[in-house]
Amino acid sequence: MYNEKVVDHFNNPRNVGELADADAVGETGSFKCGDTMTLYLKVKDGIIEDVSFQTYGCGAAIASSSMLTEMVKGKTLEQALKISNQDVADELGGLPPLKLHCSNLAADALHNAIADYRSKYEAGKTG
Numbered sequence: 001m002y003n004e005k006v007v008d009h010f011n012n013p014r015n016v017g018e019l020a021d022a023d024a025v026g027e028t029g030s031f032k033c034g035d036t037m038t039l040y041l042k043v044k045d046g047i048i049e050d051v052s053f054q055t056y057g058c059g060a061a062i063a064s065s066s067m068l069t070e071m072v073k074g075k076t077l078e079q080a081l082k083i084s085n086q087d088v089a090d091e092l093g094g095l096p097p098l099k100l101h102c103s104n105l106a107a108d109a110l111h112n113a114i115a116d117y118r119s120k121y122e123a124g125k126t127g
Contacts (some may be wrong), residue, residue: 002059005093009063014070015052022052024120026113028105035061035102039068039109043117048072048080053109060099061106067092068106077114083107 002010019040029036035057042050051073053065068088072080088103089095095103 001096002063003093006060006063006095009066009092010059013062013066015066015073016054017052018054019050019052024113024117026109026111026116028108028112030057030101030105032101033058033061035105037061037065037105037109039065039106039113041113041117043077043121046076046078048075048077055105057105058099058102060095060102063092064088064095064103064106065109068110072110077117080110081114083110 019042021042022040023043024041026039027037035055037053037055037057040052041048051069053069055062055065068083071083071088071091085100085103085107088106089100092103
């Protein structure tokens with residue numbers, strides 16, 4: 001059902017756990033399947049310096065979370081905002097159609113974390 005890359009990210013997830021000194025947190029969940037995800041960002045000079053996640057869910061949700069953390073580390077906030085759920089699924093080498101919503105969780109949590117960061121640190125700036 002899952003390809004080798006998905007299985008690897010499920011069995012050996014990267015960047016798992018809470019970042020105690022996170023600058024921003026994004027949370028999301030799916031009523032469809034009950035999966036939940038929390039994403040933590042550490043940002044310096046507009047660049048994602050560190051990222052971690054905590055996910056309660058299926059193998060595809062954990063693999064998507066893990067892959068997303070690898071995709072965003074070192075990117076600017078603007079670059080990270082352009083990452084879509086399809087990008088996450090593609091980077092994993094594809095997900096079964098019934099599990100594509102899992103990659104939505106990862107992208108949604110990222111976008112929520114960036115919104116959280118901006119509300120805390122960019123409030124009052126004009127652009």
